[in-house]
Amino acid sequence: MTDAKTMFEKIWRRHVVVDRDDGYTLLYVDRHLMHDGSATGFALLRSRGLKLRRPDRGFATPDHFVLSDSRSVADIPDPNHRSLVEQIRTNAAATGVTLFDLGDERQGIAHVVGPEQGVTQPGLTMVCGDSHTSTHGALGALAFGIGSSEVAHVMATQCLWQRKPKAMRINVEGTLQAGVTAKDVILAIIARIGTAGAVGHVIEYAGSAIRGLSIEGRLTLCNMSIEAGAKAGMVAPDDTTIAYVKGRPFAPKDAEWDKAVAFWRTVPSDAGAVFDREVTLDGNAIVPMLTWGTSPEDALPITGRVPEPSAAADDVRKASLKRSVDYMGLVPGMPLEEVAVDRVFIGSCTNSRIEDLRAAAKVAAGRKVVIPAWVVAGSGLVKRQAEAEGLDKVFREAGFEWREPGCSMCVGMNGDTGKPGQRIASTSNRNFIGRQGPGVRTHLVSPAMAVAAAVTGHFTDVRKLMG
Amino acid sequence: MEPFTKITAVAVPIDQPNVDTDQIIPARFLGSPRPDQVKGFFRDVRLDPNGQPKEGVTLNNPVYAGAKIIVANNNFACGSSRESAVTVMYDNGYRAFIAPSFGDIFFNNCFQNGVVPVRLPAERAARLRALLHASPGAQVSVDLAAQTVTSPDGEIDRFEIDSFRKDCLLKGLDEVSLTLGYEADIARFEQRQKGELSWL
Ligand code: SF4
Numbered sequence: 001m002t003d004a005k006t007m008f009e010k011i012w013r014r015h016v017v018v019d020r021d022d023g024y025t026l027l028y029v030d031r032h033l034m035h036d037g038s039a040t041g042f043a044l045l046r047s048r049g050l051k052l053r054r055p056d057r058g059f060a061t062p063d064h065f066v067l068s069d070s071r072s073v074a075d076i077p078d079p080n081h082r083s084l085v086e087q088i089r090t091n092a093a094a095t096g097v098t099l100f101d102l103g104d105e106r107q108g109i110a111h112v113v114g115p116e117q118g119v120t121q122p123g124l125t126m127v128c129g130d131s132h133t134s135t136h137g138a139l140g141a142l143a144f145g146i147g148s149s150e151v152a153h154v155m156a157t158q159c160l161w162q163r164k165p166k167a168m169r170i171n172v173e174g175t176l177q178a179g180v181t182a183k184d185v186i187l188a189i190i191a192r193i194g195t196a197g198a199v200g201h202v203i204e205y206a207g208s209a210i211r212g213l214s215i216e217g218r219l220t221l222c223n224m225s226i227e228a229g230a231k232a233g234m235v236a237p238d239d240t241t242i243a244y245v246k247g248r249p250f251a252p253k254d255a256e257w258d259k260a261v262a263f264w265r266t267v268p269s270d271a272g273a274v275f276d277r278e279v280t281l282d283g284n285a286i287v288p289m290l291t292w293g294t295s296p297e298d299a300l301p302i303t304g305r306v307p308e309p310s311a312a313a314d315d316v317r318k319a320s321l322k323r324s325v326d327y328m329g330l331v332p333g334m335p336l337e338e339v340a341v342d343r344v345f346i347g348s349c350t351n352s353r354i355e356d357l358r359a360a361a362k363v364a365a366g367r368k369v370v371i372p373a374w375v376v377a378g379s380g381l382v383k384r385q386a387e388a389e390g391l392d393k394v395f396r397e398a399g400f401e402w403r404e405p406g407c408s409m410c411v412g413m414n415g416d417t418g419k420p421g422q423r424i425a426s427t428s429n430r431n432f433i434g435r436q437g438p439g440v441r442t443h444l445v446s447p448a449m450a451v452a453a454a455v456t457g458h459f460t461d462v463r464k465l466m467g
Numbered sequence: 468m469e470p471f472t473k474i475t476a477v478a479v480p481i482d483q484p485n486v487d488t489d490q491i492i493p494a495r496f497l498g499s500p501r502p503d504q505v506k507g508f509f510r511d512v513r514l515d516p517n518g519q520p521k522e523g524v525t526l527n528n529p530v531y532a533g534a535k536i537i538v539a540n541n542n543f544a545c546g547s548s549r550e551s552a553v554t555v556m557y558d559n560g561y562r563a564f565i566a567p568s569f570g571d572i573f574f575n576n577c578f579q580n581g582v583v584p585v586r587l588p589a590e591r592a593a594r595l596r597a598l599l600h601a602s603p604g605a606q607v608s609v610d611l612a613a614q615t616v617t618s619p620d621g622e623i624d625r626f627e628i629d630s631f632r633k634d635c636l637l638k639g640l641d642e643v644s645l646t647l648g649y650e651a652d653i654a655r656f657e658q659r660q661k662g663e664l665s666w667l
Contacts, residue, residue, distance in 0.1 A: 017656045018649055024631040026649055028656055030667060037497070040550070048643065057667075065498060081498045124667075131548040131572055145572050147550035149579030149642075157646045159653060163629060195485050196542035199568050229542060231571050252666030260666050295485050316540070320483055411494045411547075420516060432489040432546060434511045 004270035006167045007236055008202045011142040011267065015125045017159055027162045029154050031119055031141075033110045033128035034060035034097065039087040041129060041151030042095075050156040051095075057158060058097030059119050059250075062088050063109045064413045068376050068403040071103050081414065095155075108379020108405040111135040111349035115219060116381055118248025122237035122264040127154055132349050132429065133232075134225040138218035139245065140237030140267050142202070145226065165200055165231045166276040171207035174283035179463040181359065182217035183351060183427070183446035185209065185281075186224040187289035191299040193279060198230035201277065204269060205235050209283030215244040216355035223350045224429050227296040236268035288462055291431045291444040292336060293324035298431070300336060302449070302461045308332040327433055328441050329421070336459050341443070342422045344373035344454040345436075346400075348410035351427035351447050352378030354385050360447035361391040363465055364455065369399040373454040376408040398455070412437050425453040468581045470639030471611055474562050476535035478607040479525060480596035486539060487546035488573060492555045494547075501558070504551055508559045530604035538565045538595050538607070545570035553580045563609040565616060567592050578632050581639060583611055585626045594618075611636060 005013075018026040034041070038060065045052065052058065065081040073089075076082035085102065092099035100106040100113055107113070111132050114120040122140035127133060129151040136143035150160060170193075172185055190197070203225050205218070213221065218235045225233025235241075242261055245251045252260040287301045300307075309321035309332060325332055330339065346352070346360050357377065375395050377383035383405055386392055392402045409416040410428040412435075418424050420439025427450050428435075431442040445453065452460040496507030513526050520527040537543075537556070543566035544552055553576045556564075562582050567589040569577075577584045587595070598619050599605055605619035611633060616624045635642065646653075660667070 018652050020631065022631040022634075023629060026646065026652070028653070028660070030664075050643070078498060080500070084498060123664075129548060131546065145548040147548055147553070147572055147576035147579060149550060150575065153643050153646065156643050157649075157653060158657075159646060159649075161631070161642060161646070163631075195545060196568055199542065199571060226546075229545060229571070256666035260664075263664070295487075297485075316482060316484065320485075323483070413494050413498060417495075430487075430489070430546060432487045434493050435489050438493070438511055438516060 004272040006273040006275060007140065007204055007234060007267055007269040008142060008167045011123055011125065012164060023163055025162050025164060026159045028125060029127050029158055029160060030057060030124040031126040032058045032154050033114055033126065033133065034058060034088065035110045035128070035130065036062040036065045036084040036088050038129050038151055039084050039091065040148040041155055042087065042091040044149065044152035045155045052097070052155045053158045055096035058095070059114065059117070060088050060092050060097050061100040061107050061110055061113050062102055064407045064411065066102055066406040067414055068406055068408045068416055071404055073102060077415070105380035105384060108382065109349045109352065109407055111223065112352060112378030112382065115139060115215065116248070116379055118245055118251035121245060121251070122241060123267045127160065131226045132223050134230065135219050135223040135349055137222040137225065137232050137234035138215060139241050140234060140264065142232055142234065144232040165202050167204065168198055168201040168277040168279070169204045169206055169275040171278065171280040172205065172209040172283045173207040173280065174209050175212065176209055176283055176286060179288055179448060179466055180286050181446045181448065182213055182220040184286055184289045185283070186221045187291065187296070187299040187444065188281060188286045190224065190228045190296050192281065193228055195227060195295055195297045196229045198225065198228040201230055203228070203230045203233040205233060207283070210235060211238065214355055215240060216353045219353065220350055224296065227429055237264045288446065288449050290336060290449060290459055292328065292330065294327055294431055294433050295324070296429070296431060296444065298324060299444070302336055302459060304336050306330045306332050306334045306336065329423070337461060338458060340423070340458045341371060341425045341453045343371055343418055343424045344369070344450050345409040345424055345426040345428065346374065346447050346450050347376030347378070347408050348428035349378065350429045352376060352382065354382050356427065356447040357382065357386045357391050360451045361394040363448050363451040363462060364398040364400065365394050367398055367455040369454040370457040371454060373399065374401045374403055374409065376403045377405050379405050400454070409436055411435065425450045425459065468639045468641050471562065471581050471583055471636045473608065473610040473612065474535055475606055475608040477531060477533055477604055478536035478538050478599055479531045479534045480599040481525065481537055481539045482596055484540040485542045485545055488544050488549050488552035488570065489546055491544060491552040492549065497549060497551055501554060504555050505558045508555045528603060533560065535560055536563045536565065536607050536609060537561060538592060538599060540592070541567050541589065543569050544573035548572040550576045550579070553577055553582060557582060565592060565595065578635060579642070581636060583609060583636060585609060585616060587616065587624055587626055591624050
């Protein structure tokens, strides 16, 4: 036996407030992100007459219900939705949490804003009433989504009752090919282990291909951990992480910076740490991916074909494949590159950061879209940066719409939905039935692959469009 | 929270694995107050775009009116953290879910609302679903104190549940009140952290 510990174990231990004999732990929460959907949590807190314990640990920004073509709350047509966006303002003012409001350039999707502002840091525990909180693990934090009752619990106590999950390591070794991104890596991982593949586990992504990813890429990777069923996903903090955090508004400064860095260096898993499960993938072999069906595990290389339900191993699987193929309006055996696309969405907490937009613009440059295509930056700051680099011009000249930051078509809560039967190439994270509107067919892809579909009108191996 | 002890009720079988919370309640219902969300319950699974019941959908079978239990497949209620996935089922009468595995956040959300997620081995859950298909409208019992599920044919399965969660459910205990009892521990933790992670 050794006492080598995993990164997860170290962060967990550091945040134990109480360990009960029955296996439950009261875990301290360092950072609580809030969004317009957190209104329920605030209401629950108020209904019990409780105060927010640590407003200094709370950071709020409206994202789900904000419009992508206006920055005015008054323009939100649905009164319930408008009220949710208004409530984040009144709740933040009443409790003292930091707010990045509509109209403030720092507003955006909570999971884009957190890292961008330096709120997300290595070694911390973070929660948010949103399943994609796993995103923040990219910087070496233990971050996971919770429901609105637990949101209220964290507001009241800054803690959560948790049973310790298991630790899993997914190693991706090698060098990614040109045109292959973090999105393709995570889709390849989910295709391999399944959407229930990591239930009950916290994933640590490791290996040379992961270490080679930028922070943006790691955020994309960790974002979709939940799609593999994991409680959280994380990447060990390294020089890339530290360089990313440095100088951000909520990052430590001066002497505190040195102290923080010294701590962050202790966060990664010790050599010889034992994981409950290990999975290894060959990064060299990953090619651009897309989902064909209605679950994120329905991911295939772009070089593949629509599956044949009749070839499935058992009846349940056969029925579920058939249901997916039917919903998606596909023909079994058809090459994926021949599937025509109606619309393209580039955005969401998975793929709306500056690097995503740069990768998309690179493919879009000098080409024209043949179907409606949107680009929705993840935050006002990403949007400004992209405009400073002239990316908005590239997109506009190619025929893309350049819209205002928020969740937008990822979930369509703000009204940005597709039409029944439409086929959308989307850089988001969920291809569930009706996710982008009733009857809409969603295919998950990387930003570069989304552009390839936009300019050709069908799914296309982006490597063919790269010079 | 209402305590949960034991229920005997009609159970609905759902065979499909990986039922996501977007199916249980589509996103377009989430911006509305809870009473208005009730009709979002499996809305697009049950009804066509004109609001007419779709054919061949188990949940539309009138024998399941009054059902309180769902027997599902792997990874039930995965996906979004929306607690409305639990409350919409609660408000439609459901109190217990039986499946081989659950979406993690949904699983936790159940305990916050006084409903029980029961994990049974895949083959036992499949057997139970088959029995329910064979005699639609049959009843199942979930006894939390005894930690058992009784199938329509009388076979009894024992299930595991954390004693912490079980206790809270049986007593209808609310976690916030429980946690506030640990105030001194939380304050002590914060004091220590202030020294260690002083930049936070
Ligand atoms: S972008 Fe999509 S997945 Fe991300 S927080 Fe918004 S709705 Fe959720």
